[in-house]
Amino acid sequence: FQDVTVLGAGIVGWSVAVQLLDALPNCRLTVVADQLDGETVSWVAAGSFRIENFEELCPDRPGQGRKWAADSFQHYLDLAVSGQGSSAGCLLLPLVQVYEDSNQTPPDYLQLAHSVATLTPDQLRTEFPRWPSLQCGWSCETTLTESRLYLPFLRARCRCTNLTVTRHRVNSLSELLDGSSCRLLFNCSGLGAAQLAKDPNVYPIRGQVFKVRAPWLKRAVIGPNGETYIYPGATDIVTVGGCRQPNSWSTEPCPDDASKIWSRATRLVPSVGGAETVNQLAGLRPARLGGIRVELDSTDSRIVHCYGHGGNGVALAWGTASEAVKLGLESLRRGG
Amino acid sequence: MSSCWPFLSIKNRLLSLISNLNSFLRSLGTRAATVELSNSAPSNRAMSSPKIAVVGAGIIGISSALRILQAFPGAEVTIFAESVSPDTTSDVAAGFWGPSYISNTPHELVISWGKETYDHLVDLAKSDPQSGKCGVFLAPGFELLSVDDPGTRYWSHIPLEFRRATPSELSVFPSRIKSGIYFISAVAEGSKLIPHLTDQFKALGGKLVENHRVNSFSELQQMGYKHIVNCTGLGAMKLCGDKTMFPIRGQVHRVAAPWLKFWFTSDDGTYCLMNTNFAVLGGVAQKGDWNMSVSETDKAGILSRNYAIWPSLRAAPVLADLVGLRPGRDKVRLERENIGDCTVYHNYGHGGSGLTLFWGCAGDIVKLLKADLQTAACKL
Numbered sequence: 001f002q003d004v005t006v007l008g009a010g011i012v013g014w015s016v017a018v019q020l021l022d023a024l025p026n027c028r029l030t031v032v033a034d035q036l037d038g039e040t041v042s043w044v045a046a047g048s049f050r051i052e053n054f055e056e057l058c059p060d061r062p063g064q065g066r067k068w069a070a071d072s073f074q075h076y077l078d079l080a081v082s083g084q085g086s087s088a089g090c091l092l093l094p095l096v097q098v099y100e101d102s103n104q105t106p107p108d109y110l111q112l113a114h115s116v117a118t119l120t121p122d123q124l125r126t127e128f129p130r131w132p133s134l135q136c137g138w139s140c141e142t143t144l145t146e147s148r149l150y151l152p153f154l155r156a157r158c159r160c161t162n163l164t165v166t167r168h169r170v171n172s173l174s175e176l177l178d179g180s181s182c183r184l185l186f187n188c189s190g191l192g193a194a195q196l197a198k199d200p201n202v203y204p205i206r207g208q209v210f211k212v213r214a215p216w217l218k219r220a221v222i223g224p225n226g227e228t229y230i231y232p233g234a235t236d237i238v239t240v241g242g243c244r245q246p247n248s249w250s251t252e253p254c255p256d257d258a259s260k261i262w263s264r265a266t267r268l269v270p271s272v273g274g275a276e277t278v279n280q281l282a283g284l285r286p287a288r289l290g291g292i293r294v295e296l297d298s299t300d301s302r303i304v305h306c307y308g309h310g311g312n313g314v315a316l317a318w319g320t321a322s323e324a325v326k327l328g329l330e331s332l333r334r335g336g
Numbered sequence: 337m338s339s340c341w342p343f344l345s346i347k348n349r350l351l352s353l354i355s356n357l358n359s360f361l362r363s364l365g366t367r368a369a370t371v372e373l374s375n376s377a378p379s380n381r382a383m384s385s386p387k388i389a390v391v392g393a394g395i396i397g398i399s400s401a402l403r404i405l406q407a408f409p410g411a412e413v414t415i416f417a418e419s420v421s422p423d424t425t426s427d428v429a430a431g432f433w434g435p436s437y438i439s440n441t442p443h444e445l446v447i448s449w450g451k452e453t454y455d456h457l458v459d460l461a462k463s464d465p466q467s468g469k470c471g472v473f474l475a476p477g478f479e480l481l482s483v484d485d486p487g488t489r490y491w492s493h494i495p496l497e498f499r500r501a502t503p504s505e506l507s508v509f510p511s512r513i514k515s516g517i518y519f520i521s522a523v524a525e526g527s528k529l530i531p532h533l534t535d536q537f538k539a540l541g542g543k544l545v546e547n548h549r550v551n552s553f554s555e556l557q558q559m560g561y562k563h564i565v566n567c568t569g570l571g572a573m574k575l576c577g578d579k580t581m582f583p584i585r586g587q588v589h590r591v592a593a594p595w596l597k598f599w600f601t602s603d604d605g606t607y608c609l610m611n612t613n614f615a616v617l618g619g620v621a622q623k624g625d626w627n628m629s630v631s632e633t634d635k636a637g638i639l640s641r642n643y644a645i646w647p648s649l650r651a652a653p654v655l656a657d658l659v660g661l662r663p664g665r666d667k668v669r670l671e672r673e674n675i676g677d678c679t680v681y682h683n684y685g686h687g688g689s690g691l692t693l694f695w696g697c698a699g700d701i702v703k704l705l706k707a708d709l710q711t712a713a714c715k716l
Contacts (some may be wrong), residue, residue, distance in 0.1 A: 082648065083648050094597055115502060126458065126462070129500070216472075216473040218475045234594065241659045327489075
């Protein structure tokens with residue numbers, strides 16, 4: 001038996017857990033986290049695959065960002081099209097993104113998405129009568145993965161006899177390694193990596209959303225600068241957002257942010273105004289200067305880091321976890 | 337008509353004043369007190385406050401009645417209906433914009449009515465915060481075909497973003513699907529929209545008489561109606577003896593599939609169309625079949641055809657099984673006819689396209705009425 005630990009139970013942690021157990025079905029896996037399920041930022045996110053720039057995900061390694069994106073998209077697409085899509089909370093989502101800048105180049109996710117089409121100025125005027133300054137836009141079909149359903153789905157895919165989930169706040173990685181039989185530790189701690197990996201590049205980007213009941217909305221709409229968004233989900237709940245506040249640590253919804261978000265959203269999609277609000281949530285995107293860190297720790301080859309996904313956690317969880325698991329297995333084989 | 341004007345301009349202004357006064361009094365909730373000119377003939381009273389009967393309360397009847405009241409605020413409009421929502425054919429239909437089962441209705445008419453309806457629905461969806469709750473929204477989706485060339489559609493300039501489906505987007509469907517068309521359809525969900533339009537109609541002073549089957553136009557004539565709008569769908573077979581009509585039987589199954597955000601139809605008659613709270617799976621189109629009970633054979637066929645195209649539908653619980661008889665006819669009948677002392681405005685025979693054409697058809701009924709009411713005013 002190999003003892004393996006995954007630190008973090010958000011979408012990245014669970015994506016690692018599932019792929020690790022596929023590769024090492026006989027290992028004893030412990031998932032340790034201070035936040036579980038609804039407490040994680042993964043649950044706040046709408047969960048769309050909508051990555052603006054692949055290279056910025058991993059500036060040090062050209063092409064790596066695109067690989068993570070392509071692997072993740074294929075995984076979600078296969079799931080969405082299969083019979084399991086509904087129980088996994090994974091769906092094919094029609095989406096339209098619009099801009100005020102007429103020189104806007106198409107965002108990178110359109111290279112992978114299906115059904116890409118350019119919106120004409122006439123179409124923009126007809127479809128967004130209350131936002132006349134829009135200059136260009138694209139429509140497509142991408143994927144959306146709702147963590148509320150997807151995390152339990154991943155958990156169920158892990159072989160239960162080999163899996164323990166422990167709620168515990170860890171103060172250092174050595175806590176989990178010293179005096180233990182742990183052969184491999186995946187650090188999927190998101191914002192926690194600031195302290196746990198002593199990484200000064202990790203910082204929060206606060207976001208706030210409404211979760212509303214609007215089952216008549218069948219298409220996602222993203223406004224200029226990606227600031228305003230409306231995402232239909234896997235059920236009748238629609239995520240309406242948002243904001244991006246770097247270095248803000250508050251996880252409480254702010255009324256001032258709420259009214260600004262609502263005003264922009266109803267201008268973009270007026271029928272949101274008729275929706276009943278279920279709740280408001282705020283979450284801290286676990287961002288990192290220099291991009292997502294997926295690598296073996298330089299001093300302890302038992303540790304594989306996989307954190308810093310910012311607002312692309314759901315979008316990239318599968319591809320980054322896939323590389324992290326590969327690095328971990330290689331380390332094990334080398335006799336780490 | 338132009339020769340009348342110099343002589344009647346003062347009379348017309350007085351008539352218009354009377355009409356405004358009457359609608360003001362009506363809005364106060366008092367009994368409509370008709371102010372008469374000393375030498376008025378009965379037809380003067382009718383013109384100042386036209387009394388119009390609408391027969392039928394499906395989407396055609398309700399929308400006609402509403403547009404009539406919007407155009408003639410002083411009119412007294414009463415709908416007589418045997419059934420009301422949610423028991424009309426319009427409630428069974430998924431309510432998707434897309435011309436179907438209208439046989440030989442001239443394309444220019446389908447385009448004219450269809451465009452007016454589509455544009456109206458888009459306008460509501462894009463600017464009215466309550467539109468979603470009233471069953472009006474826009475939905476992207478695919479017409480899937482088992483042949484290599486989807487061909488053209490004579491109405492393709494009407495819906496938003498109409499284009500051929502690309503190979504990548506077809507790749508998620510079974511390999512027997514060779515080509516497709518994508519466009520944004522407009523949904524008018526009958527069971528939500530009809531009550532909303534009815535509320536608007538009543539707020540303008542309209543009356544709805546339920547459980548009232550009209551057996552002949554002379555019945556209404558005896559009640560004092562000189563203008564009758566016939567929106568009876570298949571009921572026109574009995575009401576005006578229209579033997580050219582025939583039912584086109586449809587069966588649908590409502591399933592809970594909230595994860596499915598796009599619709600699809602297939603050239604074998606299969607369809608999966610999203611409504612607000614469920615997806616509507618169909619379909620069959622059995623001409624001449626009057627059977628209103630659910631057929632288990634049809635159900636098995638409809639479900640399996642849909643599952644073959646989108647397997648995740650297998651996980652969708654079936655909420656309801658429904659049958660509706662589309663009012664089939666060689667052409668939509670929209671025209672006026674003098675019957676006895678009345679004028680009847682026919683608006684029936686929309687086949688599978690009631691929710692595609694309703695707003696435009698209602699607009700044409702209003703035009704016919706306008707022409708008649710103004711002509712009558714001139715004749716005095």
